[in-house]
Amino acid sequence: MxxxxxxxxxxxxxxxxxxxxxxxxxxxxxxxxxxxxxxxxxxxxxxxxxxxxxxxxxxxxxxxxxxxxxGSYVKRSYGAGEIRPYRVKALQWLGAHVDEQSVRLSVAGVQRLYRAAGAPIEAFRLPGKTPAERARAMWAQLRMQKVDPLEVLAVWMAVDMRLRDDPQLDRHDEYRQVQAAKLIHRMAGGTHKRWERGRADGRIEITEVHKHPVSRGQVLRMVGRELSAACVQLAIPDQ
Ligand SMILES: [Zn+2]
Known part of the structure; x- marks a missing residue:
């Protein structure tokens, strides 16, 4: 050698x-x-x-x-109030274009997410579940509440419209997806329970428990990506 x-x-x-x-x-x-x-x-x-x-x-x-x-190291989330006017505008637009193919395909995409979500999981039982299970639970919650898929599409459009108006926007897909997922998370809400129990003195004791899952982590990325995929055909109108 x-x-x-x-x-x-x-x-x-x-x-x-x-x-x-x-x-x-x-x-x-x-x-x-x-x-x-x-x-x-x-x-x-x-x-x-x-x-x-x-x-x-x-x-x-x-x-x-x-x-x-x-969904960003430096840019804070948009507040619900900041997004609201865009959601209203988006919903109006969707209502007027509901027969367009791009809208129908996107509605079908949301309906697929609803159908694939399985049974809803109470917020109390979410800790310890995987991000994928938690993402499905969020869609299941919307399905159970009969949330119109157009409302879901309006969320995606509203975030997009808000970003376009933002001179200091974060252009990363992740930020956009997390912002939309946070609104979906809010729509899905938490679990609320109420018990009434008769006491010995004849009065009624009422116990209420409210549990909201925390809005952070991988589950937001998953929901955001799924929503993004469902909305891929959707044309966001110029304002
Ligand atoms: Zn630091």
């Missing part, structure tokens, strides 16, 4: 090789430099990896949580 050339990429000296390896191990064990601080300007928090709290080498815990909730 011909002798191998000694270059920087091809270290044959065992001592030098050992030095390089231990150097590499040290770097993996103690991330430094670029990984120390959160990427979001001007946040000075340490990344979770740097603080030994997680594996994220780019963002701090606060901004990871922000991203899970809003």
């Amino acid at each position: 011909p002798p191998r050339e000694r270059t920087d990429d091809n270290v044959t000296d065992p001592r030098q090789r050992q030095r390089r390896l231990s150097n590499l191990h040290a770097r993996i064990a103690n991330p430094v430099d670029a990984y120390e601080h959160c990427r979001v300007y001007p946040c000075t928090n340490g990344t979770t990896a740097d603080r030994g709290e997680g594996l994220n080498r780019l963002y701090c815990r606060k901004h990871i949580e922000f991203y899970r909730r809003h």
